Amino acid sequence: MIRFDQYRLDPVQGLWRGSIDVRITPKSLALLCVLAERTGEVVTKEELFRAVWPGTAVTDSALTSCIRELRSVLGDTARRPRFIETLHRRGYRFRAPTLTGSPDGGPNVGPPAPIHTDAPLIGRELVFAGMLDAFTRAEHGSRQVLFVTGEPGIGKTTVVRAFLARARSRDNVRATWGQSIEHYGVGEPYQPLLEALTRLCQQPGGDRIVHLLERYSPTWLAQIPALLAPEHLVSLQRTAAGTTRERMLRELNDAVEAITAEAPLILWLEDLHWSDMSTLDWVVAFAQRPEPARLLLIATFWPPAVSGTEHPLAEVVERLREKGLSREIALGGLDEGGVADYVALRFPPATGHNERMRQLARVVQQHTGGNPLFVVNILGDLVERGLLLEQDGRWTVSGDAGEPALGIPDGLRRAIERQVNRLLPDERFILEIASGAGATFSAAAVAVAAGRELDEVEITLTALARQRRFVQEGVAVEWPDGTISAGFDFLHVLYRDVLYQRIPASRRADLHWKIGERQETAYGQRSPEIAAELAMHFERSRDLHRAGIYRQHAAENARRRNAYKEAQLHFKKALMLLANEPPGQERTEHEVALQIGLGAVLMATHGWGAPEVEHPYSRAYELCHGLGDTPRIFPALWGLWLYYLGQGPLSIAHNLAQDLMTLARRHDDRQLLLQAHHSGWATAFLRGDLDAARIHSTSAIGIYQVERHAAMAATYGSHDAAVCGQYFLGLTLALQARMDEAARACNQCIALAQELSHPMSLALAQVFTAAVGQMQRDSDAVRIHAEAAVATAREQDFRLILGWAWPLEGWAAIEHQQYREGLDLISRGLAEVRATGSNSWMTYLLGLHADALLKGGQAVAGLQALDEAFAVSGRTGERFWEAELHRLKGELLLAASASSAKHEAEQVFLRAIEIARSQGAKLLVLRAAVSLGRLWCRRGRRAEAGLIVAEARRAIDGPAFPDMVEADSLLAESGGRAAPKSPPMDL
Secondary structure (H helix, E strand, C coil), X not given: CEEECCEEEECCCEEEECCEEECCCHHHHHHHHHHHHCCCCEECHHHHHHHHCCCCCCCHHHHHHHHHHHHHHHCCCCCCCCCEEEECCCEEEECCCEEECCHHHCCCCCCCCCCCCCCCCCCCHHHHHHHHHHHHHHHCCCCEEEEEECXXXXXXXXXXXXXXXXXXXXXXXXXXXXXXXXCCCCCCCCHHHHHHHHHHHCCCCHHHHHHHHHHHCHHHHCCCHHHCCHHHHHHHHHHHCCCCHHHHHHHXXXXXXXXXXXXXXXXXXXXXXXXXXXXXXXXXXXHHCCCCCXXXXXXXXXXXXXXXXXXXXXXXXXXHHHCCCCEEEECCCCCHHHHHHHHXXXXXXXXXXXXXXXXXXXXXXXXXXXXXXXXXXXXHHHHHCCCEEEECCEEEECCCCCHHHHCCCCCHHHHHHHHHHCCCHHHHHHHHHHHHHCCEEEHHHHHHHHCCCXXXXXXXXXXXXXXXXXXXXXXXXXXXXXXXXXXXXXXCHHHHHHHHHCCCHHHHHHHHHHHHHHHHHHHHHHHHHHHHHHHHHHHHCCCHHHHHHHHHHHHHHHHHCCCHHHHHHHHHHHHHHHCCCCCCHHHHHHHHHHHHHHHHHHHHHHCCCCHHHHHHHHHHHHHHCCCCCCHHHHHHHHHHHHHHHHHCCHHHHHHHHHHHHHHHHHCCCHHHHHHHHHHHHHHHHHHCCHHHHHHHHHHHHHHCCHHHHHHHHHCCCCCCHHHHHHHHHHHHHHHCCCHHHHHHHHHHHHHHHHHHCCHHHHHHHHHHHHHHHHHCCCHHHHHHHHHHHHHHHHHHCCHHHHHXXXXXXXXXXXXXXXXXXXXXXXXHHHHHHHHHCCCCCHHXXXXXXXXXXXHCCCHHHHHHHHHHHHHHHHHHCCCCCHHHHHHHHHHHHHHHCCCCHHHHHHHHHHHHHHHHHHHCCHHHHHHHHHHXXXXXXXXXXXXXXXXXXXXXXXXXXXXXXXXXHHHHHHHHHHCCCCCCCCCECCC
């Protein structure tokens, strides 16, 4: 342990200023250790390179960056160094005197959070007891939610910090926190939770937390790029594509339970009244989980900010309170004795002045209601005005201690105003600029808005922070362009509010523009990562064009996190901002993209068929007609195509697929061409154009390269194009009765999905491989793959895929003589699909339902299921299973024993054969021919039966499957000529 100035330095535990963990990067920590160990000596660059970067070739910029970071966190400057001195052409020297020794002077692992002695902690014994009781329960595995409430300045933050300090001084206790930020509108989803996770991972032992997040909540880890290598991040993001909101909530809860199984955890969410809605969703999900978790969740908020309004936090608090899932501690002001104790502690009275100081405490308490922040500010104001005097460490009141003589300001804001007015002009100017940068801000942002040198701003803010005036030192900030500067936090939001309100409106707009401009430049291509913050700065600076761009980025960020409420609000705000843009091509393209994005979010929130979804898609489709063939509209056309593929009519989806192909070919873009084929095969197959579906899928499979195209799943459909192409190819080949090729395509799509570790692609591959098995009437294969699809869909909350998989699992159960169980599964799946509003695959699923009812002797109900299927087909144009629907109708008519059943059944069987032949669906031709042949045999028309079945049978080669065996048996019965027997095949 090395001690210097007010710091403790340890090569393992890091750098501490008193009890504050000073965050620095590992290389900077190693560099500081080398310099401090040789204090007073000149250490050359070569020595530093060998010690800090052994065996690695690095440039001078790496060393310079670390030196700059160290100076920033230490409040040092190159021109007037207190700690690190630059000796040009020679190296660096550590100037401060150091002491070395054992670390007994303070805790080394998990040191307490800062406790500031100028904030009164007196009179909170009952509060601490309540918090300790909640933590004790959490330690024993009973998850706890504790709301700490009170008015601004009442001491919520101070009390929680003090409690965290005491808790973290114990062995094997972790603590982390995140603060909700007022964004003057909707902010980043899960922002305080992601901040808390990042902070937890950066503490000692953080590598273990990263490991647990990767195992239990990869979708959350994918949202924290700073913790991952670029190639690892890409892999995680691919895995997380298609993630649902429910999976996001469940994953974090799984991770919390795993983390707290190793050590108790305290998670503090500060200023929850400014929280995003997704964070509140997680709070509810966490509180309602029955599994053990050694986590105490502390959330602080100001009740008037949410009560009597439609604020979602009010509903959360009420719901958890009613269910007994939360506790609440409401902080009040200090009583007269508490204020007197604080005054005696902070301002020890001079001899003979005890009563005057007690009288002062009484007056201050009566005037402030015991609000701790007000108490601190009033007493500070009295000191600055010379009414509280110090001599030899003891204090007295100058003159009368009564209220009139003291001139105590009326209200906390006025007290703060008086403190602001006593600042030096430069201090006041820099703090006012900082108030526009945010509750937490970097000196670099303030410097650019103030037009001052960074060193000058850091010196001013550091001096104010060390005096505990308005701000405190925070975590050093590093921007992607390499800028490193000190970070600061306002001691209280009221300080920031008072300072911000003093700035004239025109100057506010200017400083927001400068801060936004500088941060945008610093982040460069990564600026969408802070889109909500940039949108706020540009909106408030009236740069509405850029504000709209960043609102769109913020919406996309929220959509990637499945935070659909926030995404919807961002998209709507971006559309409002777009109204200020002049008409033209650019504005139209931008509106198309926004309407498509809004439509996708509404679809995810309300379901495919919700009325809210139709308007943005219809508006986007109308706008697209006037845009020409620019490739910039490709994602918009894709979104429209996806909507109409699921909702219908497929004629519009077909036209959009052709437009996508035209765009891709005209601009010779292989990525766009891959996705154009993607739209082509899906649309063609559902419309019953099997040859076109096969051509599109095989063409795309030939284009596809894993390393170049796998990442596109996050943009187009949330599943991998090649996996999709393979299972659609399998479905197409199965209908064409090319069963061995269909089996190979299905095996390849599952193998690729597993290789990609992409859950949605795998679930789709499993469910459609089960569908291929059903077409082959292989009940064992259907059960295996459908059960696997159900398991994946349940784990990932893919509701639509679950709705597709259950009927297939039910069909297999019925084939295994489990009729009641099978019919229940089919009904459950249909209900799930209907709930999403999607029409896609409904004709097939209703066909499975009708088949099940036929086998159960419920012919009338089966015909009703087919009526719905034909209605869906007529409305959407989905026709790939139309021939089978007609065949099933014929069988159900015969089973219903209607007087005209035989004639009508004959007609629908012929219609089924006609449709199947027109589509090239040899499997369905054969199946319908067998049904018609059986009917003709019963009516004595054996020769005709033999001819029609033989014709259908001769068209099929390859391994035998049940329909072929059935056809051969009927041919033998009718006296027709059977085809040569073929070996059976397995899927």
